[in-house]
Amino acid sequence: MATLQEQFGDIDIYLFDQILRGNISPGMKIFDAGCGFGRNIVYLLREGYEVFGADPDPKAIDAVRQLAPHVRSDNFRVESIEANSFPDAFADVVICSAVLHFARDDDHFRSMLRGAWRTQKPGGIFFSRLASTIGAEHLVKHLSGRRYRMADGTERYLADEHLLMQWTADLGAHLVDPIKTTVVQNLRSMTTWILRKP
Numbered sequence: 001m002a003t004l005q006e007q008f009g010d011i012d013i014y015l016f017d018q019i020l021r022g023n024i025s026p027g028m029k030i031f032d033a034g035c036g037f038g039r040n041i042v043y044l045l046r047e048g049y050e051v052f053g054a055d056p057d058p059k060a061i062d063a064v065r066q067l068a069p070h071v072r073s074d075n076f077r078v079e080s081i082e083a084n085s086f087p088d089a090f091a092d093v094v095i096c097s098a099v100l101h102f103a104r105d106d107d108h109f110r111s112m113l114r115g116a117w118r119t120q121k122p123g124g125i126f127f128s129r130l131a132s133t134i135g136a137e138h139l140v141k142h143l144s145g146r147r148y149r150m151a152d153g154t155e156r157y158l159a160d161e162h163l164l165m166q167w168t169a170d171l172g173a174h175l176v177d178p179i180k181t182t183v184v185q186n187l188r189s190m191t192t193w194i195l196r197k198p
Contacts, residue, residue, distance in 0.1 A: 009042025012097050014180070014192045015127055019043070023125055023176065028092035033081045033116035034099030038064040041095075051075065052091065054084040082108070082115035092124045098190075101131035103157040105145055117171060117197070125176060126195040132159045134181040136189030152187045164193050172198050 008016065018024045030044055035053030037060050044051050045068050053076045055061055064076045079085060081099065096116045103109035120126055133140055133148065140148040140158060148158045164179055173195035181191045 007043060007046065010039040011043055012040055012129055014129060014194075015040055015095065015097065016043075018125065018127060018176075018194065024093050029090060029121075030093045030095065031086060031091035031116075031119050032095045032097075033084065033119070034096055035064055035076070036060050036098075038067045040097055042067065045071070052086060053077070054079050054081060054086065056080045080112075080115070082111035084115055084119070086119050088118050089121045091119050092121055094120045094124065094126045096126065096128045098129055098131075100128060101156040101158065105147070105157070109146075109157055109159075113167065120197045122197050124197050126173070126197065128193045128195075130159055130191055130193065131156045132161075132164075132181060132189050132191040134159075134161055134179075134189055134191055135183045139183075139186065139188065150188045154188075159191065159193075164191070168193075168195060171195065174198065 026047060026049065028049060030049050030051045032041055032053040035041065035055045041051050051071065053064055056079065058078045061076050061078045065073050077085060094116050100109060100112055103112055117126060139151040142148055143155065146157050147155060149155050161179060168175060176194040176196050179191060179193055181189055183189045
């Protein structure tokens with residue numbers, strides 16, 4: 001019998017919550033935009049979901065292809081989110097977890113978000129988790145624009161509630177859940193932003 005680790009990998013608990021609640025269900029096409037080494041797709045691959053991914057790191061994509069030797073290698077591509085070559089409106093679920101805070105500036109954030117969003121089918125779910133200033137204003141040092149140094153020493157592009165709600169409106173989207181934020185003790189703040197495309 002498989003252990004929980006073997007079954008689910010290191011899946012984000014908030015993504016797992018969407019599966020438990022039926023918002024992500026068998027038969028859906030999944031696009032992991034910025035898939036990294038595939039931590040969020042272990043369970044989805046095991047359960048036979050049709051999974052696709054893009055990441056600019058060739059080592060990450062090699063690792064994901066090894067996780068899924070039965071899947072066409074072209075499902076996983078070495079490319080940026082903003083310039084990914086997947087078709088418009090092909091995915092039921094787009095996962096963009098721990099990715100958008102790597103934006104260099106507002107323009108880069110916009111292009112990353114739009115690159116992922118265009119792959120989303122109408123009625124589909126966009127799952128994003130990103131670093132933010134929400135609840136952690138005292139833990140960050142402003143550098144310029146939306147660039148901050150966080151208490152853990154890393155520099156990130158940090159969203160806030162106003163920005164996320166503005167983008168929700170600009171995309172014509174609806175929140176699947178209220179914006180939820182976890183403040184990691186004295187280090188950083190991570191926000192879950194889940195949208196449904198009209």
